[in-house]
Each structure stands twice: as C-alpha cells, then as structure tokens.
Amino acid sequence: MKMRALVLDRYNGPLELTELDVPAPAQGEVRVRIKASGLNPLDTKIRAGTADHARHPLPLILGIDMAGVVDEVGPGVTAFKVGDAVYGMTGGVGGIQGSLAQYASVDASLLARKPANLSFREAAALPLAFITSWSGIVDRAHLQAGQTVLVQGGAGGVGHISVQIALALGANVFATASAANQEVVARFGATSIDYSAQTVEQYVESCTRGKGFDLVVDTVGGATLDACFQAVKHFGHVVSALGWGTHALAPLSFREASYSGVFTLYPLLSGQNRAHHGEMLEQATRLVEAGKLTPRLDPGRFDLSSAESAYALMVGGAAEGKVVVDVS
Secondary structure (H helix, E strand, O other), X not given: OEEEEEEEOOOOOOEEEEEEEOOOOOOOEEEEEEEEEEOOHHHHHHHHOOOHHHOOOOOEOOOOEEEEEEEEEOOOOOOOOOOOEEEEEOOOOOOOOOXXXXXXXXXXXXXXXXXXXXXXXXXXXXXXXXXXXXHHHHHHXXXXXXXXXXXXXXXXXXXXXXXXXXXXXXXXXXXXXXXXXXXXXXXXXXXXXXXXOOOHHHHHHHHHOOOOEEEEEEOOOOHHHHHHHHHEEEEEEEEEOOOOOOOOOHHHHHOOOEEEEOOOOHHHHHOOOHHHHHHHHHHHHHHHHOOOOOOOEOOOOEEHHHHHHHHHHHHOOOOOOEOEEEOO
C-alpha cells in the first residue's frame, strides 16, 4: 500500500509531494491514518537545519503534532484499537517520521484519545503546546490554586494554553501581550498586560502590589526571560522552554526564587518517559471536554498540496493562532 507524504531532501529546500510505502507498526506501535498535522515554529527551524537540539536527518518528513484514526495495531498494544480517534506529539524530529504524511506508525504511549468535542484540526493544534505548558506549570512548578501566575506571551501557541491550564487549576492569571493581542488574552480569561506600555516594575506593582508573581511562565526567551527573573516573587518559580541564552541570575538569586527548564522533545529524542506524554494529553482531553481548554487556530486552510503556504504564513509572522494542515 502506498501513501502521499511531503519529503524534504535538503535543508531549506522544497517540500516534495512523494509516494511512499505505508509503514507497518512495530512492537508497541499503532499505525495512524493522519487527518491533520499541527505545525509549530520549531518545524521551520528543523526545515532550515538550524535546530541543533532537534536534528532530523535527511531525507525527512516534518510535522511534530498530529491527530488521526488508528488504522492498525502493532504487537503488544492494548490501549488502542482500530478506529480510535487519537492525537499526539509523535515525530518530526530525530529521524522519526513526522505527520505531513497520510499514515505514520507511532509509539502508542505518546498518544491519547482525541477530545470528543474537538475536530481533528483542533486536536492537532494541541500536543506540543499543551505538553510544554503542563510540564512547566504542573510537573516543575506544582502550581496551587490561589497562586498568582504571569504568562509571558499569553496570546502565543504555548502562551494561550498556559493561561488556560493555570486558570483551570484555580490560579489568578496575568499575561503579557502586544497591544493588538490584548483582547485575545482577555478572551481566554487572563488579566492582560501591554508589555510595550509598562515596565516590569510597573506591572509588578499594579498587579501584585510590588510582591511579584508566584509563578512566571516564559514562552519567549531572551530578554523576556531576564524580565521573568525580575517579576517573580520571593521564593517563587520561573519556568521556560526557551532558556538557551546567557542570563544574569542575580535578580533570581536575590529573590531566593527557583528556575526550571522544559525540554519538550526529550522523550521523543531519547525514548525515555514517553508514556508521560500520553498521560499529559489525557489531562488535556479531560480539560477540553470539561470546557476549560480551547486551542486557538489560524483560520487558513491548507492541505499537503498547499503546505508551503502554511509554512510561509508561520515564517512571515502573520498566523493568528496555530497553523494546521489537513492531511486526509
């Protein structure tokens, strides 16, 4: 049996629509007929060959996030059956086939049942963003109800999910955003902060009476992470998935606060702790079905034949939410 897939033969080259053999599921895997592929900014770096932490050897198939229907169950898998609607962060890095293809055989432990009240497109927008957010907010920072949370970049892919997770856990949530995205942040339930109109000191004073936030979630990196160290309260916590630069820790140290880094790709690249990805997405399904979590999608519609336009939209910074490619 054959399938269509987008193959990249050289970094920064074109995505070639190619006919390939459909993969058979190995031990512990299921084969998924992919309905939708969720794109992430990281995909553009992998395509360019500039993501040293997420190398994907050529030729490659991009696409980290996916949603689809189980088509065949491999040996040793009992959690899923043929016909199950599933979603997950299942490949597109480290030599693992991505989701810009009609089929993929994936580690079943990375998957969860798709929320019944989401389309495949909406479900494909969630995995990486949710796993990154949950890892920081719950696994690292152990957020408690009643605490104050600042999400840096609250309208972004990871940011708007972090806002909703923190709210669902009972926190008092604030989020920075550009002037154009203030309404987006407010719509998701956070108190919005226009970072271009206030200094860190000003919004710490106005939002927390100068005490700082119990938890600061960085989704931007660079100078924004430095600002997080100034915004956190005494004995508070900062989490970031983009802490790759050189940063002065003095503001954090003087507050006796702690910092955690999140490396969402580690289970995919190492093969370790993959089952926790599936467990986190089970939490996402519960929150979505309870009406506490909704992904923000760009309205553009793309398929395998027009996926180049989807990438151009992301690279150009014009996307108004997560970009999703309809696969089959």
